[in-house]
Amino acid sequence: MDKLERLLNLTAALRDCQQPLSARELRRRxxxxxxxxxxxxxxxxxxxxxxxxxxxxxxxxxxxxxxDPPVDGYSIADADYTSRDQRFDPDELAVLHLATxxxxxxxxxxxxxxxxxxxxxxxxxxxxxxxxxxxxAAAAQTVGELPFHQALSKLxxxxxxxxxxxxxxxxxxRQVEPWRxxxxxxxxxxxxxxxxxxxxxxxxxxxxxGGVADAGPAARPAGTGPDLRSLxxxxxxxxxxxxxRLLVDADQAAWACHRAGRQGERQxxxxxxxxxxxxxxxxLRAFVLEFLEHAELLEPEWxxxxxxxxxxALVEPEAL
Numbered sequence: 001m002d003k004l005e006r007l008l009n010l011t012a013a014l015r016d017c018q019q020p021l022s023a024r025e026l027r028r029r030x031x032x033x034x035x036x037x038x039x040x041x042x043x044x045x046x047x048x049x050x051x052x053x054x055x056x057x058x059x060x061x062x063x064x065x066x067x068d069p070p071v072d073g074y075s076i077a078d079a080d081y082t083s084r085d086q087r088f089d090p091d092e093l094a095v096l097h098l099a100t101x102x103x104x105x106x107x108x109x110x111x112x113x114x115x116x117x118x119x120x121x122x123x124x125x126x127x128x129x130x131x132x133x134x135x136x137a138a139a140a141q142t143v144g145e146l147p148f149h150q151a152l153s154k155l156x157x158x159x160x161x162x163x164x165x166x167x168x169x170x171x172x173x174r175q176v177e178p179w180r181x182x183x184x185x186x187x188x189x190x191x192x193x194x195x196x197x198x199x200x201x202x203x204x205x206x207x208x209x210g211g212v213a214d215a216g217p218a219a220r221p222a223g224t225g226p227d228l229r230s231l232x233x234x235x236x237x238x239x240x241x242x243x244x245r246l247l248v249d250a251d252q253a254a255w256a257c258h259r260a261g262r263q264g265e266r267q268x269x270x271x272x273x274x275x276x277x278x279x280x281x282x283x284l285r286a287f288v289l290e291f292l293e294h295a296e297l298l299e300p301e302w303x304x305x306x307x308x309x310x311x312x313a314l315v316e317p318e319a320l
Contacts, residue, residue, distance in 0.1 A: 003048075005180070006033045010048055011057060011076065012160050020062050020073030029162065031222040032179075049074075149205045154212040155181055155190055162222065164195065164215040167208050176201070177218040179225050191225020193218075200225065202236070232261060233283035234276060241277040244284060244303060248272050249294040256291065273298070281306060 013029050014021070023045055027034050034041045049059055057076065064073040151167065158165045159178040166175050175195040182189050188205035200223060235241070248256040250270030257264055257272060264272035278284045285307050288295050297304050 006030075007048055007052060009033060009160060011052060012156070014059065014074055014076040015078060016157070016160060017075055020060070020064060020075040022064055022067065022071050022073055026074065029160070031162070032224055149188060149208070151205055151208045151212045152181065152188060155205070158212075158214070159192075159222075162218040164218050166213045166215040168210045169203055169208055171209075174203075175215050176203070177220055177222075179223050181205070182225075191223070193220050193223065195219075232276075232287075234278045234280050234287060236280050236283070241279050242281075242300060242303070244276045244278045244300060245298040246274045246276060246288060247296045247298050248274065248291055252291050252294045256295070259287070259290070278303070285310065 009030055010026070010033075013026060021029070023042070026045070027041055034044055053059060060075050060077060062073045062075070063070050155165065155178050157163075159180060162177075164175055164177045166173065168174070176190070177193040177195065178190055179192045180190075182191070190203045190205055192201065192203075193199075194201040202225065246256075247267075248264070248271060250272075253264070253266075253270060253272040256274060260274050260276060262274065264274040266272055276284065281303055284297075284303070288297055288307065297307060
């Protein structure tokens with residue numbers, strides 16, 4: 001878990017608690033986010049608190065007499081967190097305006113507008129410190145939008161509270177203990193433990209149909225799930241991976257290793273055999289076809305047949 005994700009999770013945990021939490025309670029609630037070593041945990045936790053306070057997050061500290069001896073408890077009051085009168089300098093609002101016009105969260109309106117996301121709205125009101133003429137002449141145009149799915153808020157809450165959830169995914173009922181949500185290549189992904197499959201799984205959130213229901217407390221320690229930034233297209237998917245072996249000719253071997261992100265098994269003639277973990281056969285097919293006649297899928301046999309059948313279906317009868 002990277003630092004930004006840890007800070008966001010810490011903020012959510014402090015806002016979501018019914019009563020102030022001790023440092024140890026926070027570590028248990030955010031399983032996997034902090035080191036199990038007490039000294040390392042305390043060092044990271046103190047840095048995170050300082051970083052949040054530096055950006056204006058109002059962390060309250062109270063004494064918890066329910067412990068013997070008493071310890072410090074931490075929380076964030078909603079009233080202090082959501083109702084503060086944010087004031088920005090004109091150059092700060094100009095930067096916010098630029099950022100919120102370049103990338104928008106789907107369905108976001110007034111909340112971002114109050115932070116400079118489009119002029120003519122709340123950001124231009126009294127006290128904003130910024131007038132329309134202060135906007136740079138080359139006003140930003142939206143170049144991307146983060147999609148929003150109705151399941152996101154419940155999945156995030158379940159991951160923070162260490163609760164399992166139930167939902168329908170590709171026409172199958174699933175029970176999952178959420179670990180983390182990630183946004184990658186235009187889609188949201190949920191990593192977690194599938195109770196019925198008894199294994200770690202990765203789900204595309206936009207493929208969840210219907211609602212998300214609570215399924216009781218999580219039973220397993222929280223994991224991290226795969227790092228989506230390091231996954232190749234054929235490694236995406238929620239099923240069990242299949243090992244595939246691909247032979248690439250010598251003159252294309254270096255490029256193939258680079259594209260696959262791994263070193264293959266070098267052959268005497270300079271060719272290379274790549275061993276790939278495949279969940280999406282269509283993505284692997286696209287990778288193989290990049291090399292045309294310079295690549296051959298060695299195994300598994302059923303995947304060789306699938307690719308051959310697909311190629312034959314593309315050939316018009318007149319061309320035979």
